[in-house]
Amino acid sequence: MITIDLDNKFAIVSDGEALNIVQKDGKMRKNGTPSGQKWWFNTYGQAIKFYEKKVDAGRPIHSLRELAKQIDSGYKRIEIMVDQKLKEAGIE
Secondary structure, eight states: OEEEEOSSSEEEEEOSSOEEEEEEEEEEOTTSOEEEEEEEESSHHHHHHHHHHHHHTTOOOOSHHHHHHHIIIIIHHHHHHHHHHHHHTTOO
16 A cells, blocks of 8 residues: 655545545545545546646646746655655566
8 A cells, every 4th residue: 555645625535446535534544544535546647637637726837937846846746745755665
């Protein structure tokens, strides 16, 4: 079981067969994964794109510089975090 906390509201949870983004509700399931609303995906890329859309929905971007800064800081951090967790689990 792989759990990657993206922030305090969302986590990616994978058991090797299913890949979910969970909107955490502060509770944990018996198997140690966060509980809350779930979305199902086939790839990590799809899950990350969905997460980006969910998080960015409330943030207006007024210039290309703001967009570039957001991409460089936030999304790169998520990409590195996901890569690290997958390597730790032996998946590359």
